[in-house]
Amino acid sequence: ILTANPDALIGIDEEGGSVTRLESVSGSTLAGAAQLGLVDDLAATEATGAELARRVRAIGGNVVLGPVADVNTDPRNPVIGVRSFGGDER
Secondary structure, three states: OOOOOOOOOOEEOOOEOOEOOOOOOOOOOOOOHHHHHHHOOHHHHHHHHHHHHHHHHHOOOOEEOOOOOOOOOOOOOOOOHHHOOOOOOO
């Protein structure tokens, strides 16, 4: 029997919104960064982050590899887009 190292990092790129691995078939049921930035509600953002963490822990993960501070400073950038909370660094 193999036993996993309890210190191992088990990560997943799970951001909610358009970037999801856990709900890739149906699409994420969690709001993404752009939606949360538009709403501008800290409690909603914290609740979404807590739920995302709960879901990742439920599958045995302990690291979420998603951006937490992307700023969409150039709307022509095809990479960040809706993965950012907005275009203002404040």
